[in-house]
Amino acid sequence: MSDDLYNAAILRLKLAGETVHRLPAADGSATRVSPVCGSKIIADVALGPDGRIVAAGLDATKACTLGQASAAVVMARTPGMDAATLTATRTALADFLGNRTEVAPEGWVMFAPARAHRARHPSILLALDAVLAALAQVGQVAA
Secondary structure, eight states: OOTTTTOHHHHHHHHHHTSOBOOTTOSEEEEEEOTTTOOEEEEEEEEOTTSOEEEEEEEEEESOHHHHHHHHHHHHHOTTOOHHHHHHHHHHHHHHHTTSOSOOOTTOGGGGGGGGOGGGHHHHHHHHHHHHHHHHHTTSSOO
16 A cells, blocks of 8 residues: 555544543444454444534544544544534545545545545545444434
8 A cells, every 4th residue: 555545644643543432421332344354443422412422432443544543533523513414424525535526524635545545445434434323323313
């Protein structure tokens, strides 16, 4: 893989994403495993009365570098989001990675070098998928 794929921003995020951040009183939890590389991410969500995410906790210790970096972005960006916004972010990121748009969702541009590595896209999307699955567990999105 290209050195550009594992750029300084990704490696800094990886360090943040390799620490376990579980929520002791989560409203929903889910585990997702990448069929491509076997990366595993466990997501917890705590919701406010309006259904927005108050906090997200992730355990990405068994994820690859890109999965851990993505988990760090998800933890930083999801508080305040509702299920529709998170779903739109996941769609926009998948479109960006798949070269269907040139505009990265806010906070995700550091993953631009991965656009050329299609097999790495599921690892980058895994943390978002895990949080969406946790939201589905509490009826916030369709499973």
